[in-house]
Amino acid sequence: MKSQLGEPTHEQPIEMALQEAEEEARRYAVMPARFTFICMEVHIKTDDGQEMLIGSLGDWSCTCRFYEEWNTCSHAMAIESLLKRVFSPPSYL
Numbered sequence: 523m524k525s526q527l528g529e530p531t532h533e534q535p536i537e538m539a540l541q542e543a544e545e546e547a548r549r550y551a552v553m554p555a556r557f558t559f560i561c562m563e564v565h566i567k568t569d570d571g572q573e574m575l576i577g578s579l580g581d582w583s584c585t586c587r588f589y590e591e592w593n594t595c596s597h598a599m600a601i602e603s604l605l606k607r608v609f610s611p612p613s614y615l
């Protein structure tokens with residue numbers, strides 16, 4: 523009996539189940555469109571200390587004074603830039 527991926531059965535040895543899970547993880551990891559980030563809390567070490575960003579792709583708010591005044595800041599821009607790089611599809615796809 524073949525198990526559904528991600529649903530280990532007692533008939534399947536743990537090593538085999540883990541191997542299937544790792545294969546599935548590798549497949550998911552290169553398909554960013556499958557992931558929906560609802561809300562993230564990100565702490566950034568700044569030149570002056572630490573700030574906290576809350577939000578998701580394209581929609582961040584920050585605890586810094588600059589954000590309070592301008593509704594954007596270097597921290598929000600930085601996390602957006604970082605995530606764009608992380609979620610850009612590799613050139614080999």
Ligand SMILES: [Zn+2]
Nearest residue numbers: 584586595597
């Ligand atoms: Zn900020």
